[in-house]
Amino acid sequence: MMLPLYRTSMTLAAPAIDLLLARRARNGKEDRSRLGERRGLSAFARPPGRLIWLHAVSVGESISALVLIDRLLEEADDLHVLVTTGTVSSARILAGRLPDRTWHQFAPIDRPAWVERFLDHWQPDLALFFEAEFWPEKLLRTHERGVPIVAANARMSDRSYRGWRRWSGLSGPMFRAIDLVLATSDAQADQFRALGARRVAVAGNLKRAAHRLPLENGAASALRREIGPRTVWLAASTHDGEEEAVVRAQLDLLVRHPGLLAVIAPRHPDRGPAIAALVRSFGLAVARRAAGERIDRDTSVYVADTFGEMSLFFNVASVVFVAGSLVPVGGHNPVEPAHFDCAVLFGPLMTKNLDIADEMISAGAAIQFPDAEALGPSIDAVLTDGRRRHALTEAARQYASSGRTVLDGIVTSLHPFLDRRE
Secondary structure (H helix, E strand, O other): OHHHHHHHHHHHOHHHHHHHHHHHHHOOOOOHHHHHHHOOOOOOOOOOOEEEEEEOOOHHHHHHHHHHHHHHHHHOOOEEEEEEEOOHHHHHHHHOOOOOOEEEEEOOOOOHHHHHHHHHHHOOOEEEEEOOOOOHHHHHHHHHOOOOEEEEEEOOOHHHHHHHHHOHHHHHHHHHOOOEEEEOOHHHHHHHHHOOOOOEEEOOOHHHHOOOOOOOHHHHHHHHHHHOOOOEEEEEEEOOOOHHHHHHHHHHHHHHOOOOEEEEEEOOHHHHHHHHHHHHHOOOOEEEOOOOOOOOOOOOEEEOOOOOOHHHHHHHOOEEEEOOOOOOOOOOOOHHHHOOOOEEEEOOOOHHHHHHHHHHHHOOOOEEOOOHHHHHHHHHHHHHOHHHHHHHHHHHHHHHHOOHHHHHHHHHHHHHHHHOOO
16 A cells, blocks of 8 residues: 555656755755756767666765676676766765766666666666665666666665664665675674565675875875975864864863864865854864965865865875764764874764764774763864874775775675676
8 A cells, every 4th residue: 555655656756856956956966967967868879798886875975886886797798887976975976986987976866757768878787875865666667677676885874773663665665675684793684684575685885985085286295285294184074063063172172282284174065154153253274275265374264165185184194083973964984084194083973874873882983972062172182192192094905905805795795697698
């Protein structure tokens, strides 16, 4: 009963969906020139040979998938990959990072006619749904065509799990349609089994195997010259509600570490002007990268409100606070800074990357602090104790480099699905 109701509702909702897309486009949350892709239309032809459709939700999931895409393309010359995501920011980041034989398209809205149009055009040989991206029409329509489906790096929050349990009439058929779930942990595997998944294996978290973010040497050298000999700490991918904690921490840290520079890199760069205004309200000198403002000796906070430059700031930071962990976002990927010579810290709310956070803490590769008030003292402790900082950075680098085994296991699990489609 639930599935027919969902399909009917999504079919009849076309006018409302069009209004929603138009409003999101006005607010910069959709690419107006590419709204047809949300309706299942495609701007380019399907290439010959085998094609993998990889569906992720946004920036973090897309970036973690890049290492898997590279590996799969290395192994088969006739293989192509279509990546679909749902956010403008993910499209911008992927535009310059997708390898040859890989395309990006915005995912079709989960409406029957639009999903069918998308599948008619692309005819994938394998569908990979990343992390928690589970949509009834996308999964079931793909399954009905005989296309194997693998949930890769599969995980979901406790809240999502409870929600799918309540809607078992919809979730049961959906999860039974998945041929293989590659869960990030034993606990996640148990949840997928409880939801009806037929075949579940624990593969570990692919984010551990992510490439070191590319670094443009010329830009890195220019930034280092601009900063000079000052020590830097970075608040990476902050959200509204976290910047105030960062500024308060910087005020306290400057008492013990004169000349210390704080860099705030917001998850959404368009918030740069508001963040700069917040910093000024605390009486600190601020410069914005997007405005072309330079760092001088009076600058206490630098707002890195640009896209695709996070590696520049990982490269100059002695300490990195992984944000999204002081507000209920779930925390961003702490493996990204672990590739650089910096100590990694994060707050209490790491549900999106809980497995990695726990492993890094156990390995002595990261520090978790309990609340916003502890941010400054935690950074102070690391900056003051050089031996501790060195131990953290070394352990973090070793943890990041060990993720190759996760990638090997996932690729091995995918081989049977690709081989049978040759």
